[in-house]
Amino acid sequence: MKQNNIIKKVREESPLIHHITNYVTVNDCANITLAFGASPVMAHCIDEVEEMVSISSALVLNIGTIQSSSIEAFIKAGKKAISLGKPVIFDPVGCGASKLRSDVSKAIINEVKPSVIKGNMAEIKHLLFNKSNMKGVDSEESMKDAEKISVELALKTNAVVVTTGKVDYITDGKRIAAVSNGTSMLSKITGTGCMLNSIIASCCSVNNDYLVSSAVATSAMGICGETAEKNLNINEGSGTFRYRLIDAFYFIDDEKINKSGRIKIV
């Protein structure tokens, strides 16, 4: 897949990525954004989100530790970003696990109309059918109809949909990219999904073909996971893997994506 030097552009332009995200993995999101060459800002107060969006190049909305009182800030920030033509990446973490998350997810999709929706199979399925069998925030759904479901949600929402799993599917409803990079170690640490949002947002902010940007970002996460795992010595587990993943993002470039990326347009 032709990918237009997206990472080079991120490192040159150092886009400011505004995150309204959960407090569990927010530090990892900030560090991976910096390692990737972009610049993070985290701000969630309703009194300032519109200003922060205005000086930023992309917005990440992640409901991982949502509070009822913060929903309005999500919507306000999201609408502002879209009105300014800036990409909004929405991660409906755990939607389906509680009514609150389901309601918030629907509201964000309907009112904000995000540019990219990224979730695991259970979350994407829940957004489409309003039901799923979830075990917390990790999907146990079969991936076999992931492709079909992703296309349906993309058509319904006009967003690029990124469905993560053993194979990641990225689609705008017409084109479909299947990314098969990665390692199971990525699920042994918290926050790889959240960090992926930061990378997608960084790529989308320098390249407005959001399908291509999201596919490159997703492949980058997989490749960096592979690199981090390859470097593990004996007695090194998920603790070491976590910082090596950041190291891998510090060194990733377009050449590595072109060489090791397993991105297939299906």
Next chain:
Amino acid sequence: MKQNNIIKKVREESPLIHHITNYVTVNDCANITLAFGASPVMAHCIDEVEEMVSISSALVLNIGTIQSSSIEAFIKAGKKAISLGKPVIFDPVGCGASKLRSDVSKAIINEVKPSVIKGNMAEIKHLLFNKSNMKGVDSEESMKDAEKISVELALKTNAVVVTTGKVDYITDGKRIAAVSNGTSMLSKITGTGCMLNSIIASCCSVNNDYLVSSAVATSAMGICGETAEKNLNINEGSGTFRYRLIDAFYFIDDEKINKSGRIKIV
């Protein structure tokens, strides 16, 4: 002490551990839960805590960065968990350092009736006598009457009490386990107490003898600390120790507990 393959069961069943915990160490709690083979979910909004408890196998309540407005969610989640027969691990961080923390701790103990209460000597003493000489959140109390105090609080609350220190005492009021694993390096990083909650919760969710589960968990923390310290090279300090602790939990198994665990029933 006979310990029934608790860690093996955690890795097989991968129980979902619901945390309502502080924002300082929440990422470490999530990562150590994953390293240990369980699955973390962090959710604190009152509108969803009951649903999250319902799909989880255990609940951790930690008041490390409590807000007055969040007390109700702690109580609601805790009562729901107990009503469903799921273990509730309560950590009264810094109780005694402020009236708020003392009041919240009393309310949680009285209304939730937690399964396990875990604290340092100053916190446990404060819960029992409603006074202590605290320096912030770290105990400087002598440990000599730790055993006696722990038994008294266990009898008063019907909880398993875990009092951490040079020797950790775990008691249900009748049986007492003394655990003497560990290293002073564990106090050179933040969050080892919080991470211990996650490990206790994981063990309790697969083994309903909470005294044994808590003793195994406490011993595991000590052994993993010893392992992490042993692997330190020159110029490696608390930064390296921190991720090596997670690595050690990634590899811990029941055999290591049986071999290196210093658990004595006193």
Next chain:
Amino acid sequence: MKQNNIIKKVREESPLIHHITNYVTVNDCANITLAFGASPVMAHCIDEVEEMVSISSALVLNIGTIQSSSIEAFIKAGKKAISLGKPVIFDPVGCGASKLRSDVSKAIINEVKPSVIKGNMAEIKHLLFNKSNMKGVDSEESMKDAEKISVELALKTNAVVVTTGKVDYITDGKRIAAVSNGTSMLSKITGTGCMLNSIIASCCSVNNDYLVSSAVATSAMGICGETAEKNLNINEGSGTFRYRLIDAFYFIDDEKINKSGRIKIV
């Protein structure tokens, strides 16, 4: 510069440092405080901040992830600390990027009268002139008039002003210290500014010449950054750098400051 064994004193007295800080880097602040030999407590609820200040030796106020509802707690804690003669370190993160942050910063400076104000050039300039050209929270301003601006703000606020950049300027309006330790790697991870607050607070709590304490703290951050970078092997990037920085603080002592510190009284 004569520096009075400040680090030795921190390690001997282990002062308790109360932080009201952002949730992005709060864990790093806690860990660096511990690595440096002090003791952290994080508490932001208005119902307990005065009690926490009372048992602490210094207070850090950092508005990195401010909410409108928490302003009152910042002011209350700050005023209490000053009334008790304890140093208050204020970091106006991103002031100038939103009206909220500008207003809060002004309120804290006017009502609390902090002992030390620490920011990058854009933030310090904004505090002085009420305008700046900011790109998010990272300064792109020229440093050439940093010295002059710092002196003016110090005279206006009666605080020691720390303006960070390639050269860091620390001034009480009369004396000026220029610190030229450091490496650009410090800007490749999040939180080095926030961590510096913890180190300044630790030093100020054992040495009440806040200019000297802040200069030593700032030099320590630069030296530890240099040490962490020097130890990087091939394929080790910002992920590794981050924990090596904590390691460096675990081993820093006054001798290293005296030997490697580039502190010039200008």
